[in-house]
Amino acid sequence: MSAPAAGAQRAVTTPAPDGLPWKDGMREECGVFGIRTQGAPAAPLVHLGLYALQHRGQESAGIAAFDGARTHLVKDMGLVANVFTPERLAALPGRIGVGHVRYSTMGTASIENAQPFLEQTPWGVLALAHNGNLINAPDLRRSLEAAGHCFRATSDTEVITKLIATSRAATVEEAVAHCMRRIRGAYTVVAMLGDRLLAFRDANGIRPLVQGAVAGAPVFSSESCAFDQTGGAYVREVGPGELVVCDADGVRQIQVLPVVRRSACVFEHIYFARPDTQLDGRNVHQVRRRMGRILAREQPVPADAVIAVPDSGASAAMGYADESGIPCEVGLIKNRYVGRTFIQPDPSSRDFGVRVKLNPIRDVIAGRRIVLVDDSIVRGTTSRQIVRMLRHTGAREVHVRISSPPILNACYYGIDTSSRGELVASRLSIEEIRASIEADTLGYLSMDGLVQAIGMVPDDLCLACLNGRYPTETPTEAAAGRHALEARQA
Numbered sequence: 254m255s256a257p258a259a260g261a262q263r264a265v266t267t268p269a270p271d272g273l274p275w276k277d278g279m280r281e282e283c284g285v286f287g288i289r290t291q292g293a294p295a296a297p298l299v300h301l302g303l304y305a306l307q308h309r310g311q312e313s314a315g316i317a318a319f320d321g322a323r324t325h326l327v328k329d330m331g332l333v334a335n336v337f338t339p340e341r342l343a344a345l346p347g348r349i350g351v352g353h354v355r356y357s358t359m360g361t362a363s364i365e366n367a368q369p370f371l372e373q374t375p376w377g378v379l380a381l382a383h384n385g386n387l388i389n390a391p392d393l394r395r396s397l398e399a400a401g402h403c404f405r406a407t408s409d410t411e412v413i414t415k416l417i418a419t420s421r422a423a424t425v426e427e428a429v430a431h432c433m434r435r436i437r438g439a440y441t442v443v444a445m446l447g448d449r450l451l452a453f454r455d456a457n458g459i460r461p462l463v464q465g466a467v468a469g470a471p472v473f474s475s476e477s478c479a480f481d482q483t484g485g486a487y488v489r490e491v492g493p494g495e496l497v498v499c500d501a502d503g504v505r506q507i508q509v510l511p512v513v514r515r516s517a518c519v520f521e522h523i524y525f526a527r528p529d530t531q532l533d534g535r536n537v538h539q540v541r542r543r544m545g546r547i548l549a550r551e552q553p554v555p556a557d558a559v560i561a562v563p564d565s566g567a568s569a570a571m572g573y574a575d576e577s578g579i580p581c582e583v584g585l586i587k588n589r590y591v592g593r594t595f596i597q598p599d600p601s602s603r604d605f606g607v608r609v610k611l612n613p614i615r616d617v618i619a620g621r622r623i624v625l626v627d628d629s630i631v632r633g634t635t636s637r638q639i640v641r642m643l644r645h646t647g648a649r650e651v652h653v654r655i656s657s658p659p660i661l662n663a664c665y666y667g668i669d670t671s672s673r674g675e676l677v678a679s680r681l682s683i684e685e686i687r688a689s690i691e692a693d694t695l696g697y698l699s700m701d702g703l704v705q706a707i708g709m710v711p712d713d714l715c716l717a718c719l720n721g722r723y724p725t726e727t728p729t730e731a732a733a734g735r736h737a738l739e740a741r742q743a
């Protein structure tokens with residue numbers, strides 16, 4: 254059994270945020286950030302980085318810092334702004350820090366599953382933050398338990414920390430490499446162990462991980478937008494299958510796993526990443542604008558105004574307007590202050606979640622033919638509610654245009670659509686979806702159009718939820734999904 258992690262820990266338990274998600278789209282996964290400065294305190298920079306990554310997870314946030322002798326940890330349920338007070342940040346001294354924002358895709362939204370995770374190892378305390386999903390976590394956990402190791406949480410991340418901690422390798426690098434060879438699926442990880450900052454990524458490079466520099470110090474982040482926030486600059490993408498070690502000897506890149514096939518998640522380009530992020534050398538806003546232009550060529554319709562579903566449809570709506578010549582207007586206003594927890598006055602009100610978050614501008618919509626642009630349709634319920642809202646506001650026609658192809662298959666790599674049955678496009682034809690969301694017409698971007706807009710070789714992208722070609726083996730039904738490790742614990 255592993256010994257408990259040493260060092261000061263401060264994990265405060267508050268109820269998990271719950272309530273109505275306003276949109277039934279794909280849900281973000283997690284964000285990771287890590288830095289090893291040349292003397293400046295790390296925690297304030299990690300804190301800024303997590304603010305920039307907040308869109309990737311709003312359930313919990315945490316930072317661990319190492320002061321040369323002890324590892325300190327603050328994590329809690331809620332947004333970065335709620336978790337970190339000046340007092341809590343001051344309790345995180347040291348020039349090495351890692352941070353995490355979480356949306357749960359394996360394990361419940363609870364303080365036990367909040368990250369970073371700490372684990373005692375032969376080399377000191379490991380503090381680790383992970384984005385992605387392991388498809389063989391239940392098997393690995395079973396064998397670790399059979400060997401006498403105890404688990405405190407129900408997240409696959411703890412499997413990673415245990416594999417590193419229990420490795421019989423002679424060095425940290427070999428222990429991490431041993432772990433990388435055993436885990437399967439999607440993972441980008443930042444971690445600190447003793448005086449080292451570590452970053453590593455799965456062999457397919459499914460989830461993003463970039464390296465930057467802040468005042469000469471190495472920094473790693475899920476997205477490059479966090480470098481802008483911390484006054485840093487983008488340096489490179491951490492390669493698939495690569496381990497980067499930053500210590501007193503400098504920065505070393507070690508190619509641990511052979512790259513069989515690069516498979517960057519296409520939905521980072523379509524929806525997850527912030528528009529100001531550079532992904533694979535491309536600005537996300539510009540890519541989405543190209544998606545909108547191609548969508549207008551492929552799915553034209555006479556109309557008076559193009560409006561976006563805020564915020565994720567905004568760039569594609571601009572592109573649709575560019576190409577079609579139809580003016581792009583702001584027709585739906587998003588209330589940014591509702592938060593995730595609010596009390597529904599009338600539980601039978603089916604459209605409440607959307608109405609409290611979105612309000613239409615009557616002068617833009619009434620009496621006009623509207624092209625409504627969104628990034629995707631998952632279950633279809635939000636699309637129907639928005640179409641109804643536009644009709645109640647007086648729209649003459651509502652034409653829905655989607656800047657991605659239909660989502661037909663589950664994702665096993667850290668996105669919250671692990672069940673195919675939840676996906677409306679796996680059950681209904683496009684015409685049936687149109688009727689179900691009550692639109693006048695419905696048009697999707699083609700696969701060729703999507704790949705053309707991104708400008709990458711299709712073989713370098715994961716398109717599995719669109720075409721069913723998974724870049725790795727797929728998990729069994731029992732091993733898939735958010736509660737795979739809870740089912741084991743029950």
Ligand code: SF4
Pocket residue numbers: 459517518519520521663664665666667668715716717718719
């Ligand atoms: S299956 Fe879809 S959402 Fe999941 S990693 Fe692949 S492209 Fe991204």
